[in-house]
Amino acid sequence: MATTLEHESERQPLRIFAEKAYLDYAMYVILDRALPHIGDGLKPVQRRIVYAMSELGLSAVSKPKKAARTVGDVIGKFHPHGDSACYEAMVIMAQSFSYRYPLIDGHGNWGTADDPKSFAAMRYTESKLTAYAATLLSELGQGTVDWQPNFDGTLDEPKTLPARLPNVLLNGGTGIAVGMATDIPPHNLREVAAATVHLLKNPNADLDALCEFMPAPDFPTGAEIISSAAEIRQLYATGNGMVRLRATYTIENGEIVIDALPYQTSGARVLEQIAGQMAAKKLPMVSDLRDESDHENPTRLIIVPRSNRVDMDALMAHLFATTGLEKGVRANLNVIGLDGAPRVKNLREILSEWLVYRTDTVTRRLQYRLDAVLDRLHILEGLLIAYLNIDEVIHIIRTEDEPKPVMMKRFDITGTQADAILDLRLRHLMKLEEFKIRGEQEELEAERKTLEATLGSRKKLNALIAGEIEADADKYGDDRRSRLVERDQARALSEADLLPSEPVTVVLSRQGWIRAAKGHDVDAPGLSFRSGDEYLTHAAGRSNQTLIVIDSTGRSYTLAAHKLPSARGQGEPLTGSLNPSDGARFVGIAIGDEQTRCVLASSAGNGFVTTLGEISSRNKSGKAALGVGRNDSALTPSTVTGADPEVCVVTGEGQLLCLPLGELPELAKGKGNKLISLKKGEQVVAVQALSATAKLVIHSGRRHMTLKAADRDIYRGPRASRGKQLPRGYTQVQALSVDGD
Missing domain, CATH: 3.30.1360.40 (Gyrase A; domain 2)
Structure with missing residues (x-):
């Protein structure tokens, strides 16, 4: 006994055994579970469900039966796996939002687009095949496919179904195997049929020609395909890619x-x-x-x-x-080919290989029918001999113990013909039957010639295949659901875009405390300030705009206007959220869009034009925007508004110069150019940009003076000139502002 067991066992290194076991399992999952076959576009479980339903007589015109009945037949006869997995595969084939052309007509709750797995249990639902399923089954009993034993060898099942259309592209499919996966998007029947027929008639047609008929996938839920034509062509050329969909x-x-x-x-x-x-x-x-x-x-x-x-x-x-509302659908055209091997194929390879499968199927169908016609003609020939010699045939049957060999010898007929004669019923011995036989012979003879001519001519065979594809396209085809529209990439709104746009006035105190008041009708200097503090400047804008803070060293900082404390209080110190350098103080603010232009200037009389976007900085330490000398300071920035803007520059001694804004350079950062000519020890105290129609307000202590556009003519001059002295009483100017911009 020990000797017998020793001979029956085999020793292997664990590494080799594990490798072989893993590869065997991987190939089983790939070939018998996860990937569709290029011929009928079905995985084994799907094929077995469809075949089992056809065997149960659940055609499109029949009455539906409980889904549990179908599942029981499938797992009991062909697919010995879990009933829940089998039922789920069945459900997917019935969902109009999952399959472009459903194979199963489900009655009851078969899930919804919101929750595809919310289907009822199989004991509650009923089903039958759809009309489209006939494209997979109608030629099954005509010698078109190979058969194989089921798992226990008691029944036969088809290896593939004789698909009349490229179902592998029409309904697509997804699957995950060991080491590989497939994601085939669905397509439009009419477009696929047109591309297939074109390739059949023009075997050398390239991919571009096929894409003319079949421009993109077509999804059951519609929406827009926003991928470019080049992206989709690349997908079809390589078998891999992504299709962008948008609601x-x-x-x-x-x-x-x-x-x-x-x-x-x-x-x-x-x-x-x-x-x-x-x-x-x-x-x-x-x-x-x-x-x-x-x-x-x-x-x-x-x-x-x-x-x-x-x-x-x-x-x-x-x-x-x-x-x-927008998503990318992965495409990976990985299928099991006619050689039984899985591989990612491009569009032309899939259609070409399917046409080989279809040509073989049609050839087998025609040959099967031709054999049947020839057999019937052979029998009819024997029956006609019998009718022409009916009395002698009856005599042989009545008198001979073994009439078959006697008839075969007497009338020179075959055993098949003799059996057909012996199987005749008495009521078929009428004279009229002879005419029926001759009529049937003529019809079958004409059919035989047609079949032989078609089988003998590749051109006629292709014409037959093309005609059948076009007929099915007319019968089952529909319009495209997914529109092809090339769109720009969607952009999410920024935080500023999402904020409500409300008018605000931002107020900055001399000691660097900041706050924001709703609206523009705010008496900023009249607000209450902390003891020892006072009003410095303010800026009016919108709550979702960019707020820039400038310190005395010329560094710029960015804050969110909507996050500033309310003006009902006294605000918060900027040093709580910003990190200025030692000794720096905050001198001004500006608010606007990123494209809003502003003038940056220093007390040394230098300046330039920039945009708020250029000088914005999310860093708490800010960024160097304006170059400032050791003994100089940056001034409050002034935003540019209105038509024909100009810039007014004033010194502490009351020297005023107004010049066109266009004379200032536009920079992202730097020192800028000289704006006004200064005497030794003289400094610029304010710079103001304003439109040609606005009024300039000059502040000196408690006094202020307003200059209209015409009044400013005497103060206008070229950049870097000296300007003109303001009237007596305005030799100690503190600030400039605008009235009616």
Whole structure:
């Protein structure tokens, strides 16, 4: 006994055994579980479900039966795996939002687009095959495919189904195997059929020609395909890529109505994402959300803007970038080829190889029919001999113990013909039967010639295949659902864009305390300040604009205007959020959009024009914007507004110069150019940009003087000139401001 066991066992290194076991398992999963076959586009479990339903008589015109009945047949006869996995595969083939052309007509709850796995248990649901499933099954009993024993050898099952259309592209499929996966997007039947027929008629057609007929995938849920034609062509050329999908929407009564979602996107999940942004106060321009989806409108999501001033296109662009309203669908055209090996194939390879499969299928079908016709003609020939010699045939049958060999010898017929004669019923011995036989012979003879001619001519065979594909396209095809629209990449709104745009006045004190008051009608100098502190400057703008702070060393800092403390209090010190260098003090502020221009100048009389975006800095330590000398200081920046702007520069001794803004250089940072000619020890105390129609207000102590545009003529001069002296009483100027800009 020990000797016998020793001979039956085999010793192997663990490494070799483990490697072989893993590879065997991997190939099993790849070939018998996860990847579709190029011929019928089905995985084994899908093929077994469809075949089992056809065997149960569940055609499109029959009455549906419980899904549990089908699942029981599938796992009991062909697929010995879990019933839940089998049922889930069945459910997917019945979901119109998962399959472009469903194979199963499900009755009951088979899941929803929001929750595809919310289907009822199989004991509650019923199903039958769809009309489209006939493209996979109608030729099954005509010698078209190879058969194999089922798992226990008691039944036979088809290795593949005789698909009349490239189902591998029409419904696509996903699967994860060991070391490889497949993601084939669905396509439009009419387009695939047209491309297939074109390739059949023009075997040398290149990929560009096929893309003319078949420009992109076509998803069951519609939406827009926003990938460029070049990106999709690259996908078809390599078998790998990404298809970008975007929801479609319309505007109805001032509300945004989303009527189509990307493939495998849940509307409920999208609403949750939008609601989450609203709860986090990151979407202030949206006031309400509604889901009005029903049977007539499978997708109808309503977004209600807060007002009719909301830019709906910008809002949707933000939602496309931040929610599931836009997504990328991966494409990996990995299929099991006719050689039985899995491989990623390009579009032309898939269509070419499927045409080989279809040609073989049609050839086998025609040969099967031709053999049947020849067999029937052979029998009819024997029956006709019998009718012409009916009396003698009856005599032989009545008198001979073994009539078959006697008839074969007497009439020179074969055993098959003799059996057919012996199987005749008495009622078929009428004279009329002879005419029926001759008529049937003529019909079958004509069919035989047609079949032989088709089998003998590749041109006629191709014409037959093309005609059948076109007929199925007319019968089962429909219009494209996913529109092809090239779009720019969606951009999420910045934090400033998402903030409510409210008028604010930002006030800065001399000791560097800052606050913001709502509105522009604010008496900034009249606000209360801390003991020992006083008003320095203010700037009016919007709550979502950029706020720039300048210190005496010429460094610039950026703050969020909407986060500033209210003017009801005395504000907060800038040193709490910014880190200026030792000895630096804050001298001014400016507020506006990133494109807003402003004038930066120093007490040394140098300056330039820049934008707030150029000098903005998110660093607490700021950035060097204006070059300032050791004994000089930066001045309060002045934003540029209005038409034909000019710049007014005033010294502490009352020397005023007004010059066109265009004479100043535009820089991102630096020292700038000389604005006004100064005497030794003289310094500039203020610079003000204003429009040609605005009034300039000059502040000297408690006195102020207003200069209209005409009044400023005597003070106008070229850059770096001396300017003119202000009247007596304005020799100690502290600031400039604008009235009526």
